[in-house]
């Protein structure tokens with residue numbers, strides 16, 4: 001025992017002396033340099049933040065960024081111009097094409113038995129009302145025995161607006177019931193709601209159509225529009241996705257207004273609505289990723305990549321999905337260019353198109369740039385809202401604990417203290433763009449943030465707007481991202497891609513499989 005220890009000590013001293021003679025000074029220097037640059041990053045992020053300007057220009061002036069819309073293209077051009085203004089090389093890279101559509105106004109009114117303007121909008125890619133308002137009575141999809149009975153009923157929709165969503169029994173979110181209801185009352189409501197939801201599911205199933213094909217069948221039978229309400233289980237929030245109709249508009253209205261029209265219809269008050277939906281079909285249009293780059297000086301063919309999807313749904317302005325990820329990456333790039341203009345490795349940022357339809361921009365990039373995937377030192381993606389980063393997973397890479405842990409140890413405590421890590425973690429198969437790189441075996445990570453009620457209140461809703469941004473948390477994330485990018489770039493060692501053995505899937509009993517690389521949809525929005 002003792003002997004071995006002596007040998008070890010001698011060896012240790014030998015190594016130590018060697019270090020002193022050649023590079024201990026160098027290491028100490030590098031450490032001092034690290035902490036100096038990190039201090040300067042923190043100061044720049046806090047004292048010269050450009051986040052509110054970026055948010056105003058993108059969210060308020062340009063607005064939502066639906067794939068194929070002129071707004072998306074405008075945003076791509078805006079980002080390139082921003083980067084050029086900061087002296088950073090930037091370009092839009094075409095990766096495919098999509099059905100182009102430009103959202104116009106949606107004006108929706110109840111005009112009988114009383115007048116009330118209704119809160120709502122056409123869904124993405126909805127057909128327009130051809131420059132005029134259309135006024136019609138409403139009808140509810142009935143509860144019939146089967147598809148034969150439904151087909152027999154179908155002609156009744158001719159010349160009407162058809163209500164296809166369940167009327168929610170309460171417009172109060174569950175947390176509000178939890179706070180104020182008696183337990184009996186809350187339980188009763190939940191039971192009723194569950195029964196009603198199941199009955200509505202059966203009602204739609206018995207038509208013989210699905211959520212996707214029913215609007216088309218109604219349109220074919222002469223309906224003048226489809227009216228729905230996709231409540232997001234919070235006060236004032238609905239999710240706004242895409243229309244399935246080809247000729248008549250599909251609109252979503254608020255829970256409150258939908259309930260009003262539904263009850264009037266149900267009680268034979270013969271309500272009438274007036275809908276004016278404007279939009280433009282643009283044919284197939286090219287789609288782009290915006291890429292920006294600070295060239296590496298020592299290892300230009302190794303890459304540290306920042307990543308956030310740029311597109312959004314268009315019910316609001318895509319502030320937290322994914323304006324906030326976008327601003328974080330842009331601001332981190334600005335700061336890195338200013339304080340660390342000659343990185344060891346090349347620092348890239350990818351602002352992806354069409355994440356929302358299946359990670360298309362980043363999947364295309366992985367296909368189109370094998371050299372970058374091969375040389376990827378690390379990628380950091382952020383895409384789950386405005387919150388400060390609270391967790392990082394090693395995505396199944398066996399040695400990720402070592403390099404992520406090493407980099408995080410140098411992140412300022414005020415930022416690191418909010419973060420929990422899990423190593424090796426398991427490889428993400430989807431959810432956001434890091435997964436496109438993980439599937440290809442490249443070390444890509446998600447900077448996962450606190451929710452701030454993301455799921456119900458902002459994710460794909462009509463309320464995902466500027467005011468939901470928590471700028472203090474964003475500044476925190478900018479510091480984290482810039483520091484991680486700096487450290488990953490400077491790291492003397494190249495990161496390991498060794499994969500961990502994945503646990504057996506308890507459902508199937510089969511060994512866990514690494515997710516497969518999936519192809520981008522390069523031509524979207526067409527049947």
Ligand SMILES: [Zn+2]
Pocket residue numbers: 309321322355383384432
């Ligand atoms: Zn997103």
